[in-house]
Amino acid sequence: MKKFCLVVLLCFGVYPLLAAPLYRAGDPLPREDDFYRWEVSADGVLSSQQVCDILCQTTLDGAGGFGLRGIYNVRPWLGLGAEGTYFPAQSFGLADKYSVTRAGGMVKFNLSPETSPRAYLLLGAGASRHRFSFRRTPATLHWKKRQTTIAYIQMGIGLETDVWKSVFAGIEGNLLYNRHTSLTPYYRLNKRWDTIIRLRFGARF
Numbered sequence: 001m002k003k004f005c006l007v008v009l010l011c012f013g014v015y016p017l018l019a020a021p022l023y024r025a026g027d028p029l030p031r032e033d034d035f036y037r038w039e040v041s042a043d044g045v046l047s048s049q050q051v052c053d054i055l056c057q058t059t060l061d062g063a064g065g066f067g068l069r070g071i072y073n074v075r076p077w078l079g080l081g082a083e084g085t086y087f088p089a090q091s092f093g094l095a096d097k098y099s100v101t102r103a104g105g106m107v108k109f110n111l112s113p114e115t116s117p118r119a120y121l122l123l124g125a126g127a128s129r130h131r132f133s134f135r136r137t138p139a140t141l142h143w144k145k146r147q148t149t150i151a152y153i154q155m156g157i158g159l160e161t162d163v164w165k166s167v168f169a170g171i172e173g174n175l176l177y178n179r180h181t182s183l184t185p186y187y188r189l190n191k192r193w194d195t196i197i198r199l200r201f202g203a204r205f
Contacts, residue, residue, distance in 0.1 A: 035076040035113065036166065041202025043067040043172075045085055050190035051098070051183065058190060059092040063100070067198065071108055079108035083124075089131075094143075094186065096135045102128040104152070117161035122174070125153045130183050150189075151179040158200070166205055172198040 045067050051060035065088060071081030082105050089097040104126015111119040131147045134140045154177070160170025174196040181189035 035073060036204035037073050039069075039071040039073065039079065039081070039202060039204045041069045041168075041200045043069065043085075043201075044199040045087075046197045047087065048195040051092070051187055052190045053093060054186050059095075059187070060090060060098070063087045063090065065100075067102075069200075069202070071106075073108075073110075076113040077110045079110065081106050081108060083126075094134050094137070094140055095132055097131070097133045099131050100128055101131075102126060102152075104154070106154075117159050117170075120158050120160070122154070122156035122158065122172070124155075125151070127151050128178070132184055132187070146184050148183050150181075152176050152194075154196075156196075158198070160200065167203050168201075170200040172200060174198065 043066060045065045047063045047065070049060075049063060050058050052058050065086050067083055067085035069081060069083035071079040073079040083103070085100075085102040087100040087102075089099040091097060104124050106122055106124030109121040109123075111121065127149050129147055129149050131145070133145045134143045154174050156172055156174035158170055158172030160168045162168050176194040176196060178189060178192045178194065181192055183189065
C-alpha cells in the first residue's frame with residue numbers, strides 16, 4: 001500500500017508541470033476572484049490500519065468506511081476545510097463491536113487549479129474516537145464499553161477531474177500518524193502509521 005502511494009505521489013508531482021495551461025498573446029487574463037469558493041464531497045475510504053491483541057496477534061487487518069468533506073477556497077490555490085470519516089462496527093476476538101469515528105481540519109493546496117484533472121496536496125490534523133463493546137463471556141463479565149480518542153496528523157496527495165459542469169470525481173492517498181497506539185488494556189493499534197485511499201465524488205460552487 002505504501003509503495004502504491006509513493007508511485008501516486010511521484011505521478012502527481014510531475015503532472016502539474018505537464019498540465020499547466022499555456023498563455024498566448026491576446027488571451028484574456030483570468031480574474032483573481034473568478035473561481036469556485038466552495039467544495040463538498042462524499043468519499044469511499046479504505047484504511048490499512050491493523051488492530052492487535054496483547055499477544056501481538058493481528059485481529060483486524062484494514063477497514064472500509066465513508067467520509068464527508070467541506071472546503072472553502074480563499075484563493076484558487078488554497079482551501080481551508082473540515083472532514084469526518086466513519087468506519088462501521090466490526091467484530092473480532094473478544095470485541096463484539098469496534099468502530100472508529102474521525103474528525104479534523106485541513107489545508108488544501110491546489111497545484112493546478114486551472115486544469116482538469118487537478119492535482120493537490122493536503123495537510124491536516126484531528127482526532128479519532130475508537131469505540132469497543134465486548135462479548136459477554138466469563139472472562140469479560142467485568143469489562144465495560146470503552147472508547148479511546150487518539151490525536152493524529154496527516155498529509156495527502158490527490159487528483160480530481162470534472163465529470164459534468166462543476167461535478168467532479170477523484171482519488172486521494174493519505175498517510176496518517178497517530179499520537180499513540182493504545183486502545184484498551186487488551187487491544188492496541190499495530191503501528192502509528194495508517195495508509196488511506198479515498199475515492200471522492202463531489203461538487204464545486
